[in-house]
Amino acid sequence: MISPQERKDKLVRATDLDALSCRFSANNRGYFNTPPDQYIRALITSYQKHLPFCQGYTQLSSNRTLRSVFQDNQKLPLINRGTYFRTRSIDLVVNDFISQHNGQCQIISIGSGSDTRAFRTLKDSPDVIYHEIDFPESCKIKRAAILEDDTLRDIIGYKEDSTLTDSITSKEDFQSYPSDLNTDRYYLYGVDLRELEGSKFSFDLTLPTLVISECVLCYISLENNARILSFFRDLFKSSTIAFLIYEPMSLNDSFGSTMTANLSGRGIVLPTFEKLPDLKTRLSFLKECKFLDIKLTDLSEISGYEGDNSWISPEEIQRIDKLEIIDEIEEIRLLLKHYCLTYAGIGDSFKSDRKWIISENY
Numbered sequence: 001m002i003s004p005q006e007r008k009d010k011l012v013r014a015t016d017l018d019a020l021s022c023r024f025s026a027n028n029r030g031y032f033n034t035p036p037d038q039y040i041r042a043l044i045t046s047y048q049k050h051l052p053f054c055q056g057y058t059q060l061s062s063n064r065t066l067r068s069v070f071q072d073n074q075k076l077p078l079i080n081r082g083t084y085f086r087t088r089s090i091d092l093v094v095n096d097f098i099s100q101h102n103g104q105c106q107i108i109s110i111g112s113g114s115d116t117r118a119f120r121t122l123k124d125s126p127d128v129i130y131h132e133i134d135f136p137e138s139c140k141i142k143r144a145a146i147l148e149d150d151t152l153r154d155i156i157g158y159k160e161d162s163t164l165t166d167s168i169t170s171k172e173d174f175q176s177y178p179s180d181l182n183t184d185r186y187y188l189y190g191v192d193l194r195e196l197e198g199s200k201f202s203f204d205l206t207l208p209t210l211v212i213s214e215c216v217l218c219y220i221s222l223e224n225n226a227r228i229l230s231f232f233r234d235l236f237k238s239s240t241i242a243f244l245i246y247e248p249m250s251l252n253d254s255f256g257s258t259m260t261a262n263l264s265g266r267g268i269v270l271p272t273f274e275k276l277p278d279l280k281t282r283l284s285f286l287k288e289c290k291f292l293d294i295k296l297t298d299l300s301e302i303s304g305y306e307g308d309n310s311w312i313s314p315e316e317i318q319r320i321d322k323l324e325i326i327d328e329i330e331e332i333r334l335l336l337k338h339y340c341l342t343y344a345g346i347g348d349s350f351k352s353d354r355k356w357i358i359s360e361n362y
């Protein structure tokens, strides 16, 4: 039997499967082409092998979960398009940050789940150091995916021999399997973000650092959001530290209420969705958390479905327009309007040529 809190955490961990299946679908459709994401498959295979050993799963329930998530391998055009803009816009800011610091910087992805950005970044930017944090179980799935895959082992610079995970054949084996992994430039930590302690991490406190939260802080209470932000802010007080936060917001409208109802039907609560419903409340919260360089926008602007602030070139828009037909223009605009992208930093000002709806430097 698992406790009510463990059940809630299990549901939150499972949201990673949604993210993975959306990336899988968009990638299959050709949205990611520079080059296509060739790392997704290893993550899916690891889930298929190891989900039955995770807390609260049996072989049967894990098969059911994976079937329902990856059912037709293809999501609706609206979802593929949203996944593309989400991934692309975060990539653009990450790349801007890396360029600004001439590649001499550190990325920390909190709640990284099965995201593949670490592998793309490490491949393209040889001097960047990448850290990923998630619940121990989620990290075990990722660790196994990396160690079972020659390309991924190579990218992270893993040099040891003992790689095979064939020995994981039971819940006991999975329980004793390590969650952490480290090389000279890649670190994976199985840590609950609500229990952060400096001693657990091997961060370089002198490097400019970008902390990415892609649909993660939204699952955590506002008090713990503030604690997580101040943990990193205080740890990196002698260097540049910035957060890049992507997540949904309610905008206090009927579309937002429908989103809340859909999520609570699945037992998922998003504390920041209601408490920080729009860009203005997010700006105030980040100011209260003592960040000085704050920029906010939403995906409807980034994508160009609204306003004149698109981050995506007309040629690229033309390319993705040809991939599949989207009739529901108003629906996609409304959906994207409910997803914000926020940059909040202290230290060197972020030199971004991109258009943000709000840009404040205190």
Ligand SMILES: C[S@@+](CC[C@H](N)C(=O)[O-])C[C@H]1O[C@@H](n2cnc3c(N)ncnc32)[C@H](O)[C@@H]1O
Pocket: 012, 013, 014, 015, 016, 019, 020, 110, 111, 112, 113, 114, 115, 133, 134, 135, 138, 191, 192, 193, 194, 213, 214, 215, 216, 219, 220
């Ligand atoms: C929606 S998924 C997003 C995964 C990844 N960032 C992406 O966008 O593909 C949310 C992730 O946050 C992680 N997460 C949520 N709360 C967490 C916590 N308290 N500690 C560690 N990880 C957490 C979940 O395990 C899950 O992997």
